[in-house]
Amino acid sequence: MRFVLVAVATVLVATPALAQRGGGALAMLEAADVNHDGAITRAEVRAARERMFDRLDADHDGYLSQDERSAVSAQGGGQMRHGLDSADTDNDGRVSRAEMMSQPYRGFDRLDRNHDDTVSAEELAVARTFLGR
Numbered sequence: 618m619r620f621v622l623v624a625v626a627t628v629l630v631a632t633p634a635l636a637q638r639g640g641g642a643l644a645m646l647e648a649a650d651v652n653h654d655g656a657i658t659r660a661e662v663r664a665a666r667e668r669m670f671d672r673l674d675a676d677h678d679g680y681l682s683q684d685e686r687s688a689v690s691a692q693g694g695g696q697m698r699h700g701l702d703s704a705d706t707d708n709d710g711r712v713s714r715a716e717m718m719s720q721p722y723r724g725f726d727r728l729d730r731n732h733d734d735t736v737s738a739e740e741l742a743v744a745r746t747f748l749g750r
């Protein structure tokens with residue numbers, strides 16, 4: 618009985634978090650579609666990442682310091698904060714533009730099922746169905 622209760626609690630806690638995480642990636646991809654043709658190219662995702670770096674780099678020194686990365690978690694981006702911290706591949710405590718741009722495009726790669734470097738409207742629709750949106 619105790620086991621069942623724990624299992625139910627785990628499902629209740631895990632499901633919204635999971636949907637939120639997937640939904641966040643989806644929302645980010647949709648925001649990257651600047652020409653609103655319903656398809657998102659890898660170039661658009663790269664450009665969106667550049668814009669995000671510029672937005673976070675408050676003092677425009679070309680690096681995201683610990684403080685600048687903290688601004689992300691303050692906005693509720695715990696998952697993104699973790700991603701930014703792990704982007705510091707040379708462990709100098711700050712994330713350079715090159716480090717940020719060389720991060721893998723996990724969400725994009727997962728959605729781009731036919732690997733043509735574009736997440737098409739159809740591929741997005743599959744993701745939405747999966748996330749119940």
Ligand SMILES: [Ca+2]
Nearest residue numbers: 674676678680
């Ligand atoms: Ca900076």
Ligand SMILES: [Ca+2]
Nearest residue numbers: 705709711712
């Ligand atoms: Ca670094």
Ligand SMILES: [Ca+2]
Nearest residue numbers: 729731733735
């Ligand atoms: Ca594709």
